[in-house]
Amino acid sequence: MTAIEPVRHSPHVMVHFCSPDRRYEPLQPIRIQYQIELSAGSTVQAIERSILWYTEGKGEEDLGVHAFERITDGATIAAAAGAGAFESHLPPSPLSYEGLIVKVRWCVRVRLFFEGGRDFVSEHVFDLGTVPAALSRAVP
Amino acid sequence: MSATTGPRHITNPFATRHTRPGVLWPLTSSAERRDVPALIAAVDKAGGSAGIEGPHGTGKSTLLVTIAAELAAVDRLAAIIQVRCRRDGLSAVRAVLRAAAGTTVCIDGWEQLGRVVGSATRFLARLRGCQLVVTSHRSVGLPLTVKTTSSLPLFTAIVAALPHHGGLIHPADLAEAFTRHGGNLRESLCDLYDRFEQRARQPFRF
Numbered sequence: 001m002t003a004i005e006p007v008r009h010s011p012h013v014m015v016h017f018c019s020p021d022r023r024y025e026p027l028q029p030i031r032i033q034y035q036i037e038l039s040a041g042s043t044v045q046a047i048e049r050s051i052l053w054y055t056e057g058k059g060e061e062d063l064g065v066h067a068f069e070r071i072t073d074g075a076t077i078a079a080a081a082g083a084g085a086f087e088s089h090l091p092p093s094p095l096s097y098e099g100l101i102v103k104v105r106w107c108v109r110v111r112l113f114f115e116g117g118r119d120f121v122s123e124h125v126f127d128l129g130t131v132p133a134a135l136s137r138a139v140p
Numbered sequence: 141m142s143a144t145t146g147p148r149h150i151t152n153p154f155a156t157r158h159t160r161p162g163v164l165w166p167l168t169s170s171a172e173r174r175d176v177p178a179l180i181a182a183v184d185k186a187g188g189s190a191g192i193e194g195p196h197g198t199g200k201s202t203l204l205v206t207i208a209a210e211l212a213a214v215d216r217l218a219a220i221i222q223v224r225c226r227r228d229g230l231s232a233v234r235a236v237l238r239a240a241a242g243t244t245v246c247i248d249g250w251e252q253l254g255r256v257v258g259s260a261t262r263f264l265a266r267l268r269g270c271q272l273v274v275t276s277h278r279s280v281g282l283p284l285t286v287k288t289t290s291s292l293p294l295f296t297a298i299v300a301a302l303p304h305h306g307g308l309i310h311p312a313d314l315a316e317a318f319t320r321h322g323g324n325l326r327e328s329l330c331d332l333y334d335r336f337e338q339r340a341r342q343p344f345r346f
Contacts, residue, residue: 054157056151056152056155056156056157057152057155057156057333058154058155058156058329058330058333058334059156060156061156061157061160098149098150100334100337100341103152105149125149133341134341135341
């Protein structure tokens with residue numbers, strides 16, 4: 001079973017996690033394969049591949065980059081702009097959490113930089129750990 | 141930007157990452173897109189400095205951040221400073237002292253500088269030949285004033301521009317939140333955030 005999911009906007013970035021349900025335990029290795037479908041005529045100048053966590057809520061946001069790689073070499077871009085893979089060992093924390101006020105989310109981010117300064121970001125969420133999601137106190 | 145979500149990953153469209161200044165294009169109180177390039181041209185014509193004035197949560201910071209991005213695109217932005225307390229005044233003064241002539245320093249929360257630091261900042265900006273675009277709740281006396289006000293049509297347009305809420309938020313929620321928070325768009329969006337969280341976590345939805 002695979003976890004390939006298309007992204008709505010063009011270009012398309014499809015990501016395949018080595019764990020089919022996209023759940024990982026702390027310190028576990030993670031391997032990601034991706035495929036990029038570029039729109040006709042677009043030239044990629046750089047690709048950034050990262051594994052990061054961020055908070056999502058109604059207050060201030062926080063973010064931490066666990067792994068980051070920027071490809072700017074022409075020959076490498078040509079290869080990586082079609083398909084690529086990267087891997088890392090996940091850290092012990094922070095664990096994914098679906099809270100009411102704040103959520104902690106881990107994601108794989110593939111960012112493409114095009115000629116003219118335009119960029120495109122594709123994020124693919126996965127879980128680190130198994131912290132239960134918060135439950136709502138009231139159901140209006 | 142796009143995010144992939146799974147069964148446990150419910151993206152709340154009212155979270156800060158979707159609503160913070162710079163993500164949404166600023167709208168007028170009649171819910172029309174603000175013509176920011178035209179606004180910058182008007183600021184230039186008026187001498188290069190402007191005050192964006194309006195009550196809390198009416199889109200001042202959103203407009204300022206968009207102006208700053210437009211200026212940055214043509215290498216005319218010296219700095220954008222968020223002033224939250226008097227101590228941050230030092231950052232504003234430093235930004236003006238470092239600004240090249242002809243560039244603009246954007247300051248969010250001008251009234252937090254206080255009268256003395258505010259006057260000093262304006263004096264230094266004149267001396268350096270740089271411009272100021274600032275946000276404030278009251279008049280700051282800069283050559284051009286841009287007023288921001290909120291309205292229910294504006295709030296409705298903002299919500300429509302956010303990622304879809306999957307039918308969990310109803311038109312009546314918008315009116316209720318907007319009224320409850322006295323037209324403060326930021327607080328109204330936080331209200332919708334809470335409603336979304338509560339409804340998205342009902343057992344039958346999980």
